[in-house]
Amino acid sequence: MSDAVIARYGEARLPRYTSYPTAPKFADTIGPADYAEWLKGARGGQTSLYLHIPFCRSMCWYCGCHTTITERDQPIVDYLDALTREIDMVSRLTEGDLDVREIHFGGGTPTIIKPEEFLGLMARLRGSFGVHSRANVSVEIDPRRLTPEMTQALGEAGVTRASLGVQSFDPRVQKAINRIQSEEETALATEGLRANGIGSINFDLIYGLPHQAIRSCEETARACVAMRPERLAVFGYAHVPSFKKHQRLIDEAALPDAAARHQQAEAIAETLEAGGYRRIGLDHFALPEDDLAKAADAGLLRRNFQGYTTDSCDALIGFGASSIGRLAEGYVQNATPPGVYAREVVAGRLPTAKGYRLTAEDRLRAHVIERLMCDFAADVASISASHGFERDMLLRGNAALHSLAEDGIATIADGVVRVDPSRRFLIRAVAAAFDAYLNDLGRTFSKAA
Structure with a gap:
């Protein structure tokens, strides 16, 4: 490479x-x-x-x-x-x-x-x-x-x-x-x-x-x-x-x-x-x-x-302050400043400051991303079908994923996306190809490698 x-x-x-x-x-x-x-x-x-x-x-x-x-x-x-x-x-x-x-x-x-x-x-x-x-x-x-x-x-x-x-x-x-x-x-x-x-x-x-x-x-x-x-x-x-x-x-x-x-x-x-x-x-x-x-x-x-x-x-x-929870319905996060967190709790209120309610598509994308991050491979077609979506929904028109394939970072065959372990240091780039929200988060993340 x-x-x-x-x-x-x-x-x-x-x-x-x-x-x-x-x-x-x-x-x-x-x-x-x-x-x-x-x-x-x-x-x-x-x-x-x-x-x-x-x-x-x-x-x-x-x-x-x-x-x-x-x-x-x-x-x-x-x-x-x-x-x-x-x-x-x-x-x-x-x-x-x-x-x-x-x-x-x-x-x-x-x-x-x-x-x-x-x-x-x-x-x-x-x-x-x-x-x-x-x-x-x-x-x-x-x-x-x-x-x-x-x-x-x-x-x-x-x-x-x-x-x-x-x-x-x-x-x-x-x-x-x-x-x-x-x-x-x-x-x-x-x-x-x-x-x-x-x-x-x-x-x-x-x-x-x-x-x-x-x-x-x-x-x-x-x-x-x-x-x-x-x-x-x-x-x-x-x-x-x-x-x-x-x-x-x-x-x-x-x-x-x-x-x-x-x-x-x-x-x-x-x-x-x-x-x-x-x-x-x-x-x-x-x-x-x-x-x-x-x-x-x-x-x-x-x-x-x-x-x-x-x-x-x-x-x-x-x-505790800033802690994140994950339940069946979605994510919740407590207030981050310890003083704000404590004030809410002492007042008898849950200190929940924000969260996110998962959609069916979120669960699908989360499943694909987790398998990629853990296994360097994801049977996207089968995972999509198991969540009730078309088998090629996440692959069809996925320009970022196809660019990664052209650069030799990922392969796509029969609905399965794979990353050779020698390319594992770029797995976050492959996972990001399935992130529907990446470009609208307005937040600076860490470097991919």
């Missing part, structure tokens, strides 16, 4: 397709009353819970998350009060009749809260809903802030997976992104988690950071392999300073172009594969015995707001 083709598609700003339609399509036409009705319809179904803790002690300049920097504990205590109130409201609306199979704590830094507060939150969830005895419980962790007391509390609370932010071990890169974190800190956190019964560890890495080079990408990946996490997620840095103002502190001149980003991603991938990891989807890696690898082999891989997953629950319920 020519550098010109890589540059043309790789420089394109495209969604990550962790949902469809993507979040910029959400609108305030969906509010608390809609969400309340949707929650009642979720009773009895297998459910995932997501809890957002939007606080950190310091800002990492690359961060794209909704988070607030605080050195004081009181804002966190106040927020946890609102969070438990929201849990109570949802419990009442669902009559606690949820078969909870997955719980995920995201942030921010979820482990910024105190050990007893985390244990209290888990007890609240178990007392409010039907949390399965073998539910997967995962927590995002900043190893620099993890204490032995919190590590012990995570084990006591039944956490099954911990996701540790690593990004890069290159000191020059760390300085450029305002995140200094040693290999020793990361290894110590990993060992402590395992000693407390947390059997699955995930590391997050990022390529495309300022001053990053192929050699440092390889060195970071080798250091990670030595610690033997069960999974790794390798993301491309999304530089959107118009959306995240703190990213303006990053020197744009030090950022690599699309070709260099691709080379960095491949260098990390080759190092991890040489270390015994399977490449899963676009940007995940797993040991062969991990459930994620098994799901990929069985064609059961899924994609949600946390990336690639084995989560097959009917519904996702989000708690």
